[in-house]
Amino acid sequence: MVCEMETDQIEEMDVEVLSSMWPDDVGTQADNQFNVEKPAGDSDTLKEVDIAEKRTMADLKRLPELLNTTDQGSSQLTNLVRQWEYMQDHAVRLLREELKILTRQREEAEAKELKIIEEHNFETEEPENVPVLDETSHLFRRFRQKKRDELVDSKRVVIDEEFDTVAYWKQKALSLEKMLEASTERERRLIEKLNESLKTMESHSAPVEELTQNLKRAEGFLHFILQNAPIVMGHQDKDLRYLFIYNKFPSLREQDILGKTDVEIFHGGGVKESEDFKREVLEKGKASKREITFETELFGSKTFLIYVEPVYNKAREKIGINYMGMEVTDQVRKREKMAKLREDNAVRKAMESELTKTIHITEETMRAKQMLATMSHEIRSPLSGVVGMAEILSTTKLDKEQRQLLNVMISSGDLVLQLINDILDLSKVESGVMKLEATKFRPREVVKHVLQTAAASLKKDLTLEGNIADEVPILVVGDVLRIRQILTNLISNAIKFTHRGKVGIKLKVISQPSFASDKEQNETSVWICCDVYDTGIGIPENALPCLFKKYMQASADHARKYGGTGLGLAICKQLVELMGGQLTVTSQVNLGSTFTFILPYKVATSDDHSDDQDEFSDMVDHHQPEPDDTTEGYFQFKPLLGSIYSNGGPVMSNNFLPHKAMLTSPIKLINGSVADPSNSSGQSQTVQVENGGYMDESESAHQYGNGNGHRCPSKESESCSSSQASSEMESELTVSSPREEEKTETEVKETSQPKILLVEDNKINIMVAKSMMKQLGYTMDIANNGVEAINAVKDTSYDLVLMDVCMPVMDGLKATRLIRSYEESGNWDAAIEAGVDIKTSENDQGCERSTDRLPIVAMTANTLAESSEECYANGMDSFISKPVTLQKLKECLQQYLQ
């Protein structure tokens, strides 16, 4: 304990200061001081100090030795001795002062005596004794007088005799002599006393008792300070064995600690570290501090701030270390918590700023995209004008060179338009404007049409094939237009990079892929994997990563050689992802590539399939295949190279499949249908036209009837027109063919017309719609409001109703609801309740149809009041936005008149 006290030089100094400040009663003063704070703790303090004493353990044999041999140890003793010496000095000083006073008094007394003698000799009449030196100061004289009064017992000498007589003087002399004697006697005694005192002082031998007391005080003081402090102190020898410890862990006994090292006493984390630290200090000879966290069985997890200093003996040899540890677990914990909080704060702040940055960037990007889209859109209109004009120009009489120039112009314009359309498509997807539509379609047909179309513009000796696994459903629901777009894109890409061999599409059903979330999964959905493969030039592996990036092509060489915008695959990928699927690619250079996309579809019930197929099997734009074709899983198309202008009809080759052949160019179609008088029936002729170049060698031409020719709205027509296969004839064809077809259609289309009802109140809209229907080859009935519509539906079995939403008398939504209610209940009660005057009719057709769902398509003006959601909610099957265009109408009819 004492040893600890002296570990620090500064503390040593403090002790010195302390002892000089409170030389006599450090202990009591301290007690009094703290009594204020701890009123009841007076006696307790003592007790605790006693208890605390027990916390110390020391190797008593070696500790004194240690104290004697070390600088620190001896300094305490020196200190105590110095204290004692100081006190003695003080006492001596006091005694000397006293001596000085006495000496001066004696001198005064002598002076006085001398004066008296003089007075006596000269018989001065001075009543008072006035010191020679002090005449000037009255006060001083007074003081002197006073002092003298005090020092001398009685200064006034009482004389009985009469003044100035001999007797008087004699008497006075006598008494003065007596006083002098007394004074001399006193002086002598004092000197005696002084000598005696000096003698006793010298005889006051070793100050052991005092020193012991001081030591006890210091110890008590330390105990008082340290009794509750979370501090462990100790001294270890140079083998790091404990010689002394204060405030050890309570359960450890003396023999558990003394003479042992840390490692021998404790086990667990931190013990080794502290031992190493102590050893390091011992070796370096420099005191230092470190924070160490202990993880021991004995006291759990505790962090100590440890101070270790080396201890030297007087010969400056290291003999061990002093060590002091303060438990700072809570502080460390707090500090760490704070640090963590601060860190979290910083992280959050960083994230916040990052987020703001991202938001900013996103906004910028969106703005840029919007800008791009707007610009593209603005460019498209005038460019359409340019291309349109060029096309018109190509219908005029031109010489060969002019025509060539014009064709270059048109094809360049087409390319730019394609690029702009691609950009618009992309920005639509990216800005989330693109809406997916859910329509029923037959995957087999889609594959077939895509291949047919591709074959139609094929200029290479390639085999196109389609292969659909049996388990693929006949009818699924999805966005057929987009899926077609993807397929067409991938196929045309494949054809572009393939010079021989084959290009094909393979469909198969797969189990739910891992990237799909569970909520998408339900029993009616199916995942179809579509491979588009080719035997083309392939894609080098290093080009694969950027393949789906915008404006990127596998290499600059390819871009030059093959052209293209570099947007096609990006659009495909975006579309596939928009539909919840995934587009991937595998490829081998010179062997070919396979693009695979996986998409979820809902399986549609094909209930509308059986009853109307005979009725409409010859319908234009209606993909009604023969029953066996519905499930056919393999198609193959080959081009008719070199035969385009050879004769009026198709040349059949043995390579072709038995009953199918594909013409390479739409021109063939016109040639074929016009120049082939052998076709006996108008019907089959129509179908040939509709086939868009699809010729048949047998009578079963209608088998492949579909609206897939250049009249077709979707991508197919693009590929036709952009193919530029036949320079001279094509532009003429694209201009003139629709009209020719239309005429052919209307001639043939008289029998077995589908029945369509248009519910619309606006005369002009009716007129326009009617004219469009006429051009598409249909006629239709008109109802002017919802009530009329209900009556019409009741009397006639319609195949499709086009319903305006906003109408007087009864709006389209209500009319639809009532029609649906009739379909469910089989009676018109709901309509009658709603106030519709149901006319009685002999016609029972309505009842026959009661189980079928009548397709009702809304015509909305795209206002808020006429939202698509509301249309669906009221039982409508889909909607077309106004103004109605030929295109929209045709798509709608294609979809619902199958």
Next chain:
Amino acid sequence: MNTVVAKLQRQFQDYLVSLYQQGFLDNQFTELRKLQDEGTPDFVAEVVSLFFDDCSKLINSMSRSLERPENVDFKQVDSGVHQLKGSSSSVGARRVKNVCISFKECCDVQNREGCLRCLQQVDYEYKMLKTKLQDLFNLEQQIVQAGGAIPQHFPSYTILRPDIRPCLDA
């Protein structure tokens, strides 16, 4: 080719393009023109004249409804505007349609002042369009008389890219 016809044809084209560019017409008018063929050579003119008749009637009835400041039958005005909007949208009379949209908004909040202003605008726009189309038909007539064919194609991407509609319209 007859230079007079060619000149007239170019004039016709230019005029038509200007009508699109100035926003009098939109794509729907192109649709309309596509519906016209030998069987119905005057289809566009018929529809358009029906439209103008309609306009005149509706505007008259609406102006009567809006005549008195008190108890305006906004419901009736609204139905008129709706009719007009549908018709103008169907024939591709873009400016008329656009005015109808703001007209309808005024109607919805029963703002008589706004309605009257819109009514005036609609009146102005449809008459303007009527004059313009009259000129166009006259040009058509002249081309036919000179023995030429009316150019069937004019700037519209619907002809070239039937499946892609402008995505950022409206």
